[in-house]
Amino acid sequence: MRLKVQDLNFWYSPKMPILRDINLELAESELLGVVGPNGAGKSTLLRCIDRILIPRKGTIMLNGRDIRTIDRLELASKIGYIPQSGSQVFPATVFDTVLLGRRPYIGWRSSERDEEKVLETLKLLNIEDLALRDINELSGGQQQKVFIARALTQEPELLLLDEPTSNLDIRHQLEVMELVKRVIREQGISAIMAIHDLNLAARYADRILMMKEGRIYAEGKPASVLNAENIRRVYGVEVELNNHNGRPYIIPLRAVNWA
Amino acid sequence: MVISGTEDLKSQYKRFIGRKILFILVTIAFTFAIAGIAALVGSYYPPISFVEVYTIIWQVIPKIVNNHGYIAAHGIDAFFREYLTGKEFVIWELRLPRIILGVFAGMGLAIAGTAMQGILRNPLASPFTLGISAGAGFGATLALIPGIALVGGEYFVIGNAFIFAMVPSFVIIGLSRYRRATPETMILAGIAMFYMFEGMTTLLRFSAIPEDEAEVFHWLVGTLGKASWANIIPVSAIVAICILPLIWKSWDLNVLGAGDEAAKSLGVNVERIRVYILLIASLLTAGIICFTGIIGFIGLVAPHICRMVIGGDNRFLIPASGFFGAALLLSADTLARTIVAMVLPVGAVTYFLGGPLFLYLILKRRREFW
Numbered sequence: 001m002r003l004k005v006q007d008l009n010f011w012y013s014p015k016m017p018i019l020r021d022i023n024l025e026l027a028e029s030e031l032l033g034v035v036g037p038n039g040a041g042k043s044t045l046l047r048c049i050d051r052i053l054i055p056r057k058g059t060i061m062l063n064g065r066d067i068r069t070i071d072r073l074e075l076a077s078k079i080g081y082i083p084q085s086g087s088q089v090f091p092a093t094v095f096d097t098v099l100l101g102r103r104p105y106i107g108w109r110s111s112e113r114d115e116e117k118v119l120e121t122l123k124l125l126n127i128e129d130l131a132l133r134d135i136n137e138l139s140g141g142q143q144q145k146v147f148i149a150r151a152l153t154q155e156p157e158l159l160l161l162d163e164p165t166s167n168l169d170i171r172h173q174l175e176v177m178e179l180v181k182r183v184i185r186e187q188g189i190s191a192i193m194a195i196h197d198l199n200l201a202a203r204y205a206d207r208i209l210m211m212k213e214g215r216i217y218a219e220g221k222p223a224s225v226l227n228a229e230n231i232r233r234v235y236g237v238e239v240e241l242n243n244h245n246g247r248p249y250i251i252p253l254r255a256v257n258w259a
Numbered sequence: 260m261v262i263s264g265t266e267d268l269k270s271q272y273k274r275f276i277g278r279k280i281l282f283i284l285v286t287i288a289f290t291f292a293i294a295g296i297a298a299l300v301g302s303y304y305p306p307i308s309f310v311e312v313y314t315i316i317w318q319v320i321p322k323i324v325n326n327h328g329y330i331a332a333h334g335i336d337a338f339f340r341e342y343l344t345g346k347e348f349v350i351w352e353l354r355l356p357r358i359i360l361g362v363f364a365g366m367g368l369a370i371a372g373t374a375m376q377g378i379l380r381n382p383l384a385s386p387f388t389l390g391i392s393a394g395a396g397f398g399a400t401l402a403l404i405p406g407i408a409l410v411g412g413e414y415f416v417i418g419n420a421f422i423f424a425m426v427p428s429f430v431i432i433g434l435s436r437y438r439r440a441t442p443e444t445m446i447l448a449g450i451a452m453f454y455m456f457e458g459m460t461t462l463l464r465f466s467a468i469p470e471d472e473a474e475v476f477h478w479l480v481g482t483l484g485k486a487s488w489a490n491i492i493p494v495s496a497i498v499a500i501c502i503l504p505l506i507w508k509s510w511d512l513n514v515l516g517a518g519d520e521a522a523k524s525l526g527v528n529v530e531r532i533r534v535y536i537l538l539i540a541s542l543l544t545a546g547i548i549c550f551t552g553i554i555g556f557i558g559l560v561a562p563h564i565c566r567m568v569i570g571g572d573n574r575f576l577i578p579a580s581g582f583f584g585a586a587l588l589l590s591a592d593t594l595a596r597t598i599v600a601m602v603l604p605v606g607a608v609t610y611f612l613g614g615p616l617f618l619y620l621i622l623k624r625r626r627e628f629w
Contacts (some may be wrong), residue, residue, distance in 0.1 A: 047520070050523070050524050051523075052520050052523045052524060072523070072526050072527070072528055073526035074526075075526065076524060076525050076526030077526075079524065080524070081520070081521070081524030083518065083520055083521055086517065086518065086521075087380070087517070087518035087519075087521075088516060088517055088518070089380045089381070089382065089516070090376075090377075090380070090382075090516055090566060090571035091566065091570045091571045092513075092516060092517075092570070092571050092572070093275075093570065095272055095275075096513070096570075096572055097517065100513060100514050100517055100521075100525055101525065103510070103511075103514050103525040103526050103527065104525070104526045106510065109510075109574070110510075115269070115272065119268060119269065122268075128268055131268055131271070131272065132271060132272070132275060134570075147521075150517075150521075150525075154525070160524075
């Protein structure tokens, strides 16, 4: 088991818990899709797993080691985190941004090997032509690929993706998802992806975790979790379900009252 | 721009790095050239030529080395009076200290500004917005008007300015124990400190007698006029000691630029490095302005101009803006000494130069922040 989360709890103030008793497991090369309405705790879960936020209760084991015993730099060589959007204020080229992924391996100056690794990754994602462009000049889809490249140069075992497809057009959504799927398959990386688009989740995730108000509401194969009853109870939306190559395809119909 | 093949991209990247190194070399050359020009300016007659300046600087060094015993016994100023010719004395005793102070002050202020903008990811961050200058101003005023000083003796204005310049950083760091040390919290706290110190300074000046008030005024505008060999030593030591760790951590500064969450996931202890760099940058600023008074704009403008030319990579930006700041401050000071018969305070000149220059840059910028 690559990742094991036990009884994870997180809150900013004890009266308003954000995550409640989360338990989950993740195998090698597995892609877990985390779905749920806004504020369900998806992003917080990812941040706790990467120790960007410190859990109040519970343990997170990575390859059998408690992540609290792993120092931040070593953790960075095991877990790659891909934020929803960048917050780069000052100019930075794509090359230099991706080079930051080598931070766990570099002391003061980057070496030839680090630069090779960056080139390799840019090539893998087919974005070499962007190498010397400023990241702030790129489109959302291109930026998302750059962040994925940065995470991959960390040579991680686990990728955490926070809404990788929000703000992307349908072509970039597919490109990014195919890319994630490919690196998972080729490099044996496991991934957890918080995602709003239920159809993308159904299509690409091996397993789905459905969250509601900080708790896990349902978990399992896409076809079993993404059913009309669960979606109505969690999102308050009535849907029509179609079957597309063995995976559910969801058409939202109307917002309904919670029951 | 189409790039084909990895080899091409590699050589392109090498050239990209090469351009940054070239820019740093140009700023170094510029600093030396302006230092030479600055040494020409003065009322000594007959005027000393450009070549002569460098010759004199070069020739006196062996004299210093050979007579280090005398210097140790009687001090450097007495040595210059006894052993040097008229021209040598003018250069070494009167002009060189001012130039060296200008170089170190410009370099230190620019690098402190670069580091502050880097950790706070904010283009407006500078010793001013963090309240450091206002703290120093209040400390000096407190020493000059009611004569309340935390350090006694000859250095009491300097010591007071230094101590109060460090207060805002300690307050900001203290606050960050209760609220998370986000850039926004730090900047807001810095601005609060700025207003508090400004207010207290105004109150003190309001009740001051005209003589004291004049002294305060001179201190607050900032000048290199108080340069001497005695105060170059502490300034250069502080600048050297503070710059090294900032260069050492320039890679972490780059990582911070990607945002707090990304930086954490890349292995950087964000809160700790932010406090650590804030402390060093404050020390650097305080160590300079307690000797020079408040010289504004260098810390804000130098990093911006260099960022426009070579981009935001702090590994190159820190040395580049350091030398650019040195050249900028020296130019401003030389200008201040030449445009009118009396010597203007360089602090005022940097505002006059910096303001329009900055407006021009804002108009010309390509993107949001270069």
